[in-house]
Amino acid sequence: MAGLRAKQKADRTRRILEAATTLFREQGYDSARIEDIAEMAEVSVGTLYNYYQNKGDILVATVAMEVTEVLEGGSRIVASPPLNVAEALRALIEQYYDHSLYYLSKEMWRTAMAISIQQPDMPLSRRYTELDGQLCAQVVQLVQTLQARGVVHASVDAKAMGEVFFNNLNMMFIEFCKVDAMPLEELKARVNAQHEPIAALISSIKIV
Amino acid sequence: MAGLRAKQKADRTRRILEAATTLFREQGYDSARIEDIAEMAEVSVGTLYNYYQNKGDILVATVAMEVTEVLEGGSRIVASPPLNVAEALRALIEQYYDHSLYYLSKEMWRTAMAISIQQPDMPLSRRYTELDGQLCAQVVQLVQTLQARGVVHASVDAKAMGEVFFNNLNMMFIEFCKVDAMPLEELKARVNAQHEPIAALISSIKIV
DNA sequence: GAAAAAGATTGAACGAATTCATTTTTTAAG
DNA sequence: CTTAAAAAATGAATTCGTTCAATCTTTTTC
Numbered sequence: 001m002a003g004l005r006a007k008q009k010a011d012r013t014r015r016i017l018e019a020a021t022t023l024f025r026e027q028g029y030d031s032a033r034i035e036d037i038a039e040m041a042e043v044s045v046g047t048l049y050n051y052y053q054n055k056g057d058i059l060v061a062t063v064a065m066e067v068t069e070v071l072e073g074g075s076r077i078v079a080s081p082p083l084n085v086a087e088a089l090r091a092l093i094e095q096y097y098d099h100s101l102y103y104l105s106k107e108m109w110r111t112a113m114a115i116s117i118q119q120p121d122m123p124l125s126r127r128y129t130e131l132d133g134q135l136c137a138q139v140v141q142l143v144q145t146l147q148a149r150g151v152v153h154a155s156v157d158a159k160a161m162g163e164v165f166f167n168n169l170n171m172m173f174i175e176f177c178k179v180d181a182m183p184l185e186e187l188k189a190r191v192n193a194q195h196e197p198i199a200a201l202i203s204s205i206k207i208v
Numbered sequence: 209m210a211g212l213r214a215k216q217k218a219d220r221t222r223r224i225l226e227a228a229t230t231l232f233r234e235q236g237y238d239s240a241r242i243e244d245i246a247e248m249a250e251v252s253v254g255t256l257y258n259y260y261q262n263k264g265d266i267l268v269a270t271v272a273m274e275v276t277e278v279l280e281g282g283s284r285i286v287a288s289p290p291l292n293v294a295e296a297l298r299a300l301i302e303q304y305y306d307h308s309l310y311y312l313s314k315e316m317w318r319t320a321m322a323i324s325i326q327q328p329d330m331p332l333s334r335r336y337t338e339l340d341g342q343l344c345a346q347v348v349q350l351v352q353t354l355q356a357r358g359v360v361h362a363s364v365d366a367k368a369m370g371e372v373f374f375n376n377l378n379m380m381f382i383e384f385c386k387v388d389a390m391p392l393e394e395l396k397a398r399v400n401a402q403h404e405p406i407a408a409l410i411s412s413i414k415i416v
Numbered sequence: 417g418a419a420a421a422a423g424a425t426t427g428a429a430c431g432a433a434t435t436c437a438t439t440t441t442t443t444a445a446g
Numbered sequence: 447c448t449t450a451a452a453a454a455a456t457g458a459a460t461t462c463g464t465t466c467a468a469t470c471t472t473t474t475t476c
């Protein structure tokens with residue numbers, strides 16, 4: 001048998017996610033009706049609710065996939081970063097930001113972030129929060145790696161510094177998503193302007 | 209006359225806000241039905257929608273009042289801060305955090321933040337964002353004041369530093385609101401652990 | 417102070433997410 | 447292969463936020 005039921009289940013899960021992502025991108029999150037998503041996925045509305053707890057859940061599932069990819073890309077940079085604090089940070093953050101709008105629109109990000117804040121206990125919100133934690137850990141890891149290679153001064157608290165960098169880049173990303181007119185380049189420039197002077201402060205080779 | 213109409217208008221605005229805040233606190237945002245809020249405020253549902261654009265708008269109005277009070281308290285601290293970076297930051301942030309749960313529950317904060325992210329163009333979301341900007345400016349101001357008094361090293365970029373501190377305390381507050389079980393003290397302790405080593409880095413009197 | 421104009425209020429109707437009792441499909445047992 | 451039990455799918459009914467044409471109240475005009 002190999003489980004007909006399991007096969008159908010996987011198939012439907014995928015079809016629903018694909019249909020939803022397509023419609024969210026095409027018409028925006030609010031305009032995409034559950035009934036339309038169900039129709040496109042060739043399931044009934046009730047079935048859709050057997051697979052996902054609510055509309056937001058479907059979106060958060062997509063975002064979680066996206067963040068997973070970003071994490072993979074980031075780990076490559078952390079493994080062998082540029083040996084300069086400002087540059088290393090910029091490289092990692094650029095990887096995060098550039099990837100962010102590839103599958104998702106700003107509106108989709110806004111909705112997903114709003115849901116993960118408002119209903120933090122939904123299973124997929126937990127997943128999102130967990131991935132955020134992994135991104136944070138990655139930034140901390142970068143600072144630690146740079147410290148191990150002597151690029152960051154030994155007296156620096158790498159964990160505190162990494163967390164603060166991460167919270168800053170994350171908050172700035174939220175602001176970026178709130179303003180439809182802001183281009184990616186402006187976001188990067190602004191975050192860089194914040195991080196560069198701090199990077200200088202913690203670099204081993206001080207320009208005093 | 210002195211405007212009967214204007215008087216009634218002010219009265220209704222207040223009654224609606226009071227009714228909504230009461231019900232939001234009593235039953236939570238989602239469970240408080242518009243119909244109930246309207247009934248308690250002794251207006252019709254339609255009238256309620258003449259005064260506020262939507263349900264979230266009413267909540268964000270409450271939050272905006274709350275943030276305004278916090279800003280006032282903060283300005284007193286910025287005017288004459290403790291002459292020590294870590295302590296000054298801690299004092300300002302404590303003022304922010306301690307006030308935060310006085311009128312609003314974590315759930316109300318979560319909802320308000322979610323709305324201001326998801327619908328950034330609603331008038332009251334703009335107001336919320338603007339107030340956030342003022343809070344950020346206040347933290348920047350604190351760093352500048354400390355720098356002017358020689359407590360922060362002259363080479364530090366006060367604007368960048370202040371913005372990063374603010375984004376960090378803001379993001380940490382979001383995480384705090386997401387976890388119902390976390391006490392205020394834990395939030396303060398965690399933020400302090402992040403800020404203290406950075407405060408040491410930028411202090412004029414270095415302990416090398 | 418009566419009539420017209422402007423401004424507000426009202427609640428029934430609408431639309432979309434979500435629920436749940438019923439029906440259908442799949443699996444397991446004999 | 448038949449049948450009972452378990453699992454899943456279904457869509458009509460429910461719920462709640464939001465809208466809007468009709469009605470009522472206040473202000474202005476003459």
